[in-house]
Amino acid sequence: MSVGAEVRAWRPGLTGIVEVLHAHFPSHAYPSHTHDAWTVLIVDEGAVRYDLDHREHGLAQAQVSLLPPHVPHDGRSVRPEGFRKRVLYLAPDRLGDHLIGAAVDQPEYVDPLLRHRIHQLHGVLQDGLEDLEAQSRLTLIEERLGQHLRRHVIAPPDRYDAGVASRLRDVLDSRVADGITLEDAAKLVHAHPAHLVRAFSREYGMPPHRYLTGRRVDLARRYLLDGYPAAEVASLAGFYDQSHLTRHFRKLLGVTPSSFLRR
Structure with missing residues (x-):
């Protein structure tokens, strides 16, 4: 570890995320290595340059980087003062091996909404108390990453479905104290988790966790x-x-x- 480096890593109790990492590296440079997880990276201070599959890339604060599993990459600071970053490591099956090639071809995205959602999820995970909110935010992040990987920045609009929203509200009302995971709610309502969150938010003006x-x-x-x-x-x-x-x-x-x- 480089002199003055600050690292905090933990495994949250959220299905789909194998590790969360917050780090400040004044001088550290990563040698070439691989992960067995999808790496969702944002930079809060400084800028990073890295090689992915022998191609050079750069990551600034306005961007989101998605590094696929099993593909070699390194990392170093562009500026002498180093960089500060936050990382989500997603289980490999959350996006699928069939999308690895697309991530190699285009690992950075200028997407303010995606970056904001990642920032919000880090805040929820750092707190560690809001399970349903964390599940909802992760679902929307994964959906948007999938859209980028499929070369569709803007998702097609959902069919308006008040019935889905109403059924979810009934489920939540019946389990106020016990709560329910987003995945289990989606099974009960028979809807995809991401569609469930959007339909409910559109119908009632707030996401399910709120x-x-x-x-x-x-x-x-x-x-x-x-x-x-x-x-x-x-x-x-x-x-x-x-x-x-x-x-x-x-x-x-x-x-x-x-x-x-x-x-």
Whole structure:
């Protein structure tokens, strides 16, 4: 490791992501190597130059890089001050071996929406509390990466489907405290996960995870008004702990649970 390097890596509890890496390398240069996963890379400071399959590429802050599994690549900073990056390593079956050649031909994308979605997912994974939100964001990221790999930057519009959205809402309403994974919800509703997120967001003006959080806050309010202590309410309403409840309660209502009850 180079002098002054900062690295944080962890395996989130999210199916499809095998590792998350946040790193600052003032001087480190990667030798040629391969991964067994898809590497989704964004640069937050500096710029990176790398060779992929013996072809030179560059990555700046406005871009997203997708490096395919099993293909040799290296990496070094363009600037003397080094670079700061965030990486998602996706399981190889999330995009498929048949798309590796397309990624070799075009591994960088100038796509502000994709980059923003990746940034948002890193924030959710760093928190580690919002399972459904992380699943939803990963699904939309993978879909958009697939569009780029198939040389279609803009996805074809979805058929309007209020029925899918309504069925998902019923599922969420029936499992407010227990929650449900996006994959399991898609099986129950008989829709692709990405289509499920878009249809619900279009119909109700918010993504499924935000709707579920709102329902949980509503449930927490009722338990609080019934006299349950906040620590117990957090578990009853589907939050991880009291601080998790307090954060979302304050975000939605502008006050903490204790202030909500104060006369």
